[in-house]
Amino acid sequence: MSLSETPSLAACPACVAAPAAGALAENAIPKDVHITLSLPAIHCSACIAGVERALMADPEVVAARVNLTLKRAQIEAAPGVEASDMIDLLTRSGFEAHEMDAGALSATQADRAGRDLLMRMAVAGFAMMNVMLLSVAVWSGAEGATRDMFHWISAAIALPAVAFSAQPFFLHAWTALRVGRLNMDVPISLAIALALVTSLWETSLSGEHAYFDAAITLTFFLLAGRYLDHRTRAVARSAAQVLSALEVPRAWRVVDGQEARVAVAVLRVGDLIRVRPGGRMPVDGEIYEGTSELDRSLLTGETLPVFAEPGLAVSAGEVNLTGPLLVRATAVGRDTSLHRMADLVAIAESGRSRYTSLADRAAKLYAPGVHILSVLAFLGWLAWSGDLRVALNIAAAVLIITCPCALGLAVPAVTTAASGRLFRRGLLIKEATALERLAEVDMVVFDKTGTLTAGMPLPVNLEAFTAGELSIALALAQESSHPLSMAIAQAARAADVVPAEVTQITEAPGYGTEGRWQDQVVRLGRAGWAGSGESAQTAAWLLIGATPARAFAFDETLRPGAAQAVAALQARGLRVALLSGDGAGAVSAIAARLGIDDWQAAALPQDKSDRIAALRDAGHKVLMVGDGLNDTAALAAAHVSISPASALDAARVASDIVLLGHDLEPLAEAVGTAQLATKRIRQNFGIATWYNVIAVPLAVAGFATPLIAALAMSISSITVSLNALRVRVR
Amino acid sequence: MNVLAYLIPISLILGGLGLVGFLFTLRTRQYDDPEGDAQRILSDEWDDHPKP
Numbered sequence: 001m002s003l004s005e006t007p008s009l010a011a012c013p014a015c016v017a018a019p020a021a022g023a024l025a026e027n028a029i030p031k032d033v034h035i036t037l038s039l040p041a042i043h044c045s046a047c048i049a050g051v052e053r054a055l056m057a058d059p060e061v062v063a064a065r066v067n068l069t070l071k072r073a074q075i076e077a078a079p080g081v082e083a084s085d086m087i088d089l090l091t092r093s094g095f096e097a098h099e100m101d102a103g104a105l106s107a108t109q110a111d112r113a114g115r116d117l118l119m120r121m122a123v124a125g126f127a128m129m130n131v132m133l134l135s136v137a138v139w140s141g142a143e144g145a146t147r148d149m150f151h152w153i154s155a156a157i158a159l160p161a162v163a164f165s166a167q168p169f170f171l172h173a174w175t176a177l178r179v180g181r182l183n184m185d186v187p188i189s190l191a192i193a194l195a196l197v198t199s200l201w202e203t204s205l206s207g208e209h210a211y212f213d214a215a216i217t218l219t220f221f222l223l224a225g226r227y228l229d230h231r232t233r234a235v236a237r238s239a240a241q242v243l244s245a246l247e248v249p250r251a252w253r254v255v256d257g258q259e260a261r262v263a264v265a266v267l268r269v270g271d272l273i274r275v276r277p278g279g280r281m282p283v284d285g286e287i288y289e290g291t292s293e294l295d296r297s298l299l300t301g302e303t304l305p306v307f308a309e310p311g312l313a314v315s316a317g318e319v320n321l322t323g324p325l326l327v328r329a330t331a332v333g334r335d336t337s338l339h340r341m342a343d344l345v346a347i348a349e350s351g352r353s354r355y356t357s358l359a360d361r362a363a364k365l366y367a368p369g370v371h372i373l374s375v376l377a378f379l380g381w382l383a384w385s386g387d388l389r390v391a392l393n394i395a396a397a398v399l400i401i402t403c404p405c406a407l408g409l410a411v412p413a414v415t416t417a418a419s420g421r422l423f424r425r426g427l428l429i430k431e432a433t434a435l436e437r438l439a440e441v442d443m444v445v446f447d448k449t450g451t452l453t454a455g456m457p458l459p460v461n462l463e464a465f466t467a468g469e470l471s472i473a474l475a476l477a478q479e480s481s482h483p484l485s486m487a488i489a490q491a492a493r494a495a496d497v498v499p500a501e502v503t504q505i506t507e508a509p510g511y512g513t514e515g516r517w518q519d520q521v522v523r524l525g526r527a528g529w530a531g532s533g534e535s536a537q538t539a540a541w542l543l544i545g546a547t548p549a550r551a552f553a554f555d556e557t558l559r560p561g562a563a564q565a566v567a568a569l570q571a572r573g574l575r576v577a578l579l580s581g582d583g584a585g586a587v588s589a590i591a592a593r594l595g596i597d598d599w600q601a602a603a604l605p606q607d608k609s610d611r612i613a614a615l616r617d618a619g620h621k622v623l624m625v626g627d628g629l630n631d632t633a634a635l636a637a638a639h640v641s642i643s644p645a646s647a648l649d650a651a652r653v654a655s656d657i658v659l660l661g662h663d664l665e666p667l668a669e670a671v672g673t674a675q676l677a678t679k680r681i682r683q684n685f686g687i688a689t690w691y692n693v694i695a696v697p698l699a700v701a702g703f704a705t706p707l708i709a710a711l712a713m714s715i716s717s718i719t720v721s722l723n724a725l726r727v728r729v730r
Numbered sequence: 731m732n733v734l735a736y737l738i739p740i741s742l743i744l745g746g747l748g749l750v751g752f753l754f755t756l757r758t759r760q761y762d763d764p765e766g767d768a769q770r771i772l773s774d775e776w777d778d779h780p781k782p
Contacts, residue, residue, distance in 0.1 A: 045769035068766030115756055126749040
């Protein structure tokens with residue numbers, strides 16, 4: 001690298017050190033690069049062929065493969081190829097493409113767990129079918145040596161199959177028992193093991209009843225439940241990963257006046273970083289050069305832009321609005337304020353009441369009950385008949401009949417159906433118990449900036465200006481890309497205003513735009529610069545010559561569906577509150593527009609999570625909806641939390657549910673679906689209980705045969721699954 | 731009933747073949763892109779000779 005040899009004119013020692021780091025990296029052996037692109041628009045075989053042909057036509061590309069299910073392309077290319085080159089290549093061929101951060105897509109582990117479950121299910125399914133066929137012969141009256149032979153063959157198939165397939169249950173049961181707890185897997189493991197042992201014993205004595213078929217069927221059905229559960233969570237997890245992976249962190253590092261695009265991960269303290277208008281601060285730092293305005297709404301909830309000049313401290317996540325800035329990094333990576341917020345989240349999470357899922361609560365009632373019943377049946381029969389073999393057989397029959405086959409399916413089948421339905425409405429369920437918690441909610445707390453409001457601010461007092469003034473404002477505003485200027489320009493054009501003849505227009509970054517109109521100086525920008533006092537509301541000031549400056553006042557636009565969502569939630573009888581870091585004026589205006597009586601302004605992150613904690617202690621189950629860094633702790637403290645996809649990564653990680661679309665309207669329906677799903681789960685528990693109430697007396701009385709056990713198990717599992725599917729339809 | 735001595739091993743071996751086949755598809759990651767594979771079969775790109 002020639003840069004490191006040229007004498008450095010930079011004033012800082014770190015600027016000299018930076019090229020050395022670059023030279024180090026250059027010494028590494030060049031490797032093929034792997035690039036992952038997201039292709040949201042592909043849908044057909046022609047698209048697959050087109051993308052692959054376009055990519056392979058580039059001599060630098062070694063291999064390219066499109067995955068239509070995930071709508072992604074995996075590219076292996078020669079060293080030095082950038083993802084942006086590939087995106088350009090595809091855009092020229094007419095395919096929309098976005099870069100994805102391969103590091104954030106760590107789906108391989110979840111993949112492996114899923115394939116492992118599927119393999120165990122396949123083995124259990126194979127064994128089940130064979131053993132069932134042999135059992136049919138026994139049920140239809142095979143006797144003597146034939147029956148014994150069938151039992152032995154069944155044993156030879158079932159024993160290794162169960163030993164392999166049921167391992168997840170044995171492991172879970174063992175980990176629970178070791179710490180002295182009971183979970184659903186304990187009765188499952190006990191039933192399977194006891195069934196196999198008594199059946200082996202019976203078979204060796206050429207007895208009549210063997211439960212090999214029941215043991216392996218049980219394993220198969222329960223594995224099916226586990227697999228459903230795993231898939232639901234894997235789908236949600238990979239979709240959440242895609243959201244993070246689409247934000248590839250890149251920054252422009254300035255070394256000796258040369259700009260280079262680098263990954264944020266390689267930035268060091270002391271590096272100079274160029275942040276363009278519209279860009280987000282990649283690190284914490286101090287402004288070194290340039291003036292501009294900063295939008296801190298994602299961090300603090302304030303909508304009023306902050307004036308930025310050299311010396312001002314900036315935090316990662318703030319958005320630069322007008323002028324290019326040169327920032328010297330003071331903290332990078334994990335030390336940035338963005339990451340320090342994680343401590344607050346950890347504290348808030350430790351305060352979250354530990355929620356026990358419905359399945360765990362059912363297991364807590366169920367597991368001891370089943371064991372006591374089985375032991376009582378064993379002791380009763382032992383006392384009455386004095387025959388250990390009969391007593392053990394009855395005990396095994398009781399355990400198998402009561403085994404939570406339907407219970408194991410009851411929850412995953414419903415959550416799979418409900419998550420699928422909500423996913424189609426644009427809601428991503430990240431946590432397993434989020435649906436159950438959402439169903440219990442009795443109060444909803446919204447954040448304002450970025451959650452209820454979004455997009456462009458709206459000028460509200462255009463009619464206070466004359467047509468002449470508006471035409472000057474439009475002429476100045478259309479030269480700037482500042483959000484307020486763009487809003488004025490759009491509103492003025494909509495009112496059929498024609499721009500005035502303003503000459504020598506220049507933009508003063510951080511202040512506003514200036515020009516000359518009929519030999520007078522005209523300015524549109526910040527209050528102090530346009531010659532006026534500060535205002536509490538978001539405003540842009542228009543100065544024409546010597547007349548006093550006047551302000552365009554702005555109101556925020558509501559996110560689509562916000563009003564409907566709030567109204568629908570209130571109609572469901574939920575209390576709605578607004579908690580914002582913004583000033584009182586802006587918050588009360590939005591609260592009044594949405595019909596929210598309970599609002600609090602200027603709330604710091606700590607205030608927000610304290611308020612949530614206070615509500616929780618008062619017995620409320622709070623749903624928190626927020627997007628900013630200042631909401632993260634509150635999101636983690638709430639009973640259940642939702643964040644929009646536009647939220648910062650940290651906020652999305654802290655929340656249980658992510659809203660994928662821009663519209664807030666599905667929120668109310670999500671609460672309804674969650675309540676419906678919980679109702680179905682309870683119904684399923686009810687169905688499973690009724691089967692037990694009917695079948696257990698039979699088993700205790702000694703009338704249960706392997707045939708009855710197989711029938712009860714299959715019928716209850718099928719009813720429970722069908723009941724769960726009703727969530728999907730309605 | 732002597733026929734059972736042949737039929738049972740045969741049925742087990744046939745079933746086992748199916749199981750081995752399924753495990754093979756699972757190990758060679760044939761379920762990663764079901765939609766893409768369904769569409770690729772319709773493409774006539776490699777009809778004349780296999781993909782190199």
